[in-house]
Amino acid sequence: MKIIIVGAGIGGLAAAISLHEAGLTDVTVYERSAAIRGLGVGINLLPHAVRELTELGLADTIADLGVAPATLSYFNRHGQPIWSEPRGLAAGYHWPQLSVHRGRLQLALRDLAEARLAEPIRLGHRLIGVASNSDGSETARFSTDAGDVDATADLIIGADGIHSALRAARYPAEGAPPWSGLTLWRGVSRIPAFLDGRTMIMAGDGEQKFVAYPLSAADPTGRMLVNFIAERRVGGSGDADWNRAVDPAPIAELFRDWSFDWLDVPATIAAADEILEYPMVDRDPLPHWTFGRTTLLGDAAHAMYPNGSNGGSQAIIDARTLAFHLATADTIDEGLARYEAARRPRMTALLAGTRATGPERVMQLAHERAPHGFGDIDDIIPLSEREQIAADYKTAAGFLPTILNERPSLTPAR
Known part of the structure; x- marks a missing residue:
C-alpha cells in the first residue's frame, strides 16, 4: 500500500511513524514549507497521547524535552483557587502528562520519521489538487519552485492543519475558520x-x-x-x-x-x-472526513479551541487509530471506514465541548456567580459540580484514567 501524507506537523509525522510501525512502510510525507524549523511555543501532551508515543518507542525522547506537571489548578481573575486536580501519574494514569516546546517535539518526530521511512520528507511541496483514478488510486498535485508535480498513491492523508488544502478541495464552500x-x-x-x-x-x-x-x-x-x-x-x-x-x-x-x-x-x-x-x-464539524481513498487527520479534520489542551494529543491519537485500522482491515476502504467511525463522532462531540469551554467551565461559573470574588468556593460551586465537570471532559476526550488504562492497545499484532 503506497501512502502519501500531506503535512509534516505533529499529526502528519505521528501518522508516518505509526503507519511504519504498523507494517505499512511505503509512506512519503509532503510538506509545503521549505524547511521544518520547529517553530511555536508550548504544548501539553495528555496521558492518552503519551501512551501512544510510549508504544511507538518515543517516551524517553519526549520526556527529555520538557517536564511532567503533577497538578492542574484553576483560579478566578483575582487569583482565588477554584479547583485543582492531580495530573498524569499522580492522577492514577499509567502514563504521565508532558509539557514540551511544540517546535522541539516536531523536530524530534521529524528526526524519527527521517530515520525510519524509506523516503525523505519532500519539502517545498504545496498541495493544489487531488484526483481519483479509475483503479481506485488517488493523484495529488503539488506546486513547487520547479513547477507542478504529480504523485499517485493508494491513499492520501490530509494532515495539513486548520487551513488544510485537502479539506478545502473536499469542502470548497467552507470558507475561513469561524x-x-x-x-x-x-x-x-x-x-x-x-x-x-x-x-x-x-x-x-x-x-x-x-x-x-x-x-x-x-x-x-x-x-x-x-x-x-x-x-x-x-x-x-x-x-x-x-x-x-x-x-x-x-x-x-x-x-x-x-x-x-x-x-x-x-x-x-x-x-x-x-x-x-x-x-x-476552530472549524465546524464535518459530515465526512473520507472521500474515496483520501481522508483527514488532526486539525485538518477537527480543529478546536485550546480549551482542555487537547488538540495535539488528539492528532496523535488520530494517527495511531488510522494506522491500526489500515493494518488490521481486509481492505483500504474498510480501514478508512473503521477509522472514521472510531474518531469522527467522538471529535464532533469533543469540539462541541470545547466551544462550551470544556473543563474551564469552572472558571466561567465562578465569574458568573461571584464576579467580585468569593469567601468559600464551595458556596459558589459545590465540590460535586466541580468534580463532575472535570470527569465529563475526561470522558469526552477519552482520558478518564480507568478507561485509558484498560483500553486495548492500538499497536497491531505483527
Missing part, C-alpha cells in the same frame, strides 16, 4: 518558579484568561522556563495574521491588575522575548 471573538497571545518567559514548580495554572473567565505551565525545571537561581497564553475578547474581525509577533508591553498592560501572591502575570508577559498573536478559531 472566529470566537477572542485573541490569544502566546509566549515563553524565564521567571521565578511559581507554586510547586510542577503546576499548570489557568486563571480568569470567558472574557479574559491567563494560562501558564513550566517547560523546564527550576535552575539554580530558582527560575524556570514557562509557556503562557494570554487571552482576551477584543473587537475586530478575527482575520489577524497568524503567528504575528507583537510587542509584549501592551499585552502586559491588559493584565496589569493580575499580580497574585503566587504569580506576577504582567511581569511574566513582559519578560517574553517574543509574543505571537493568534485569533482563537
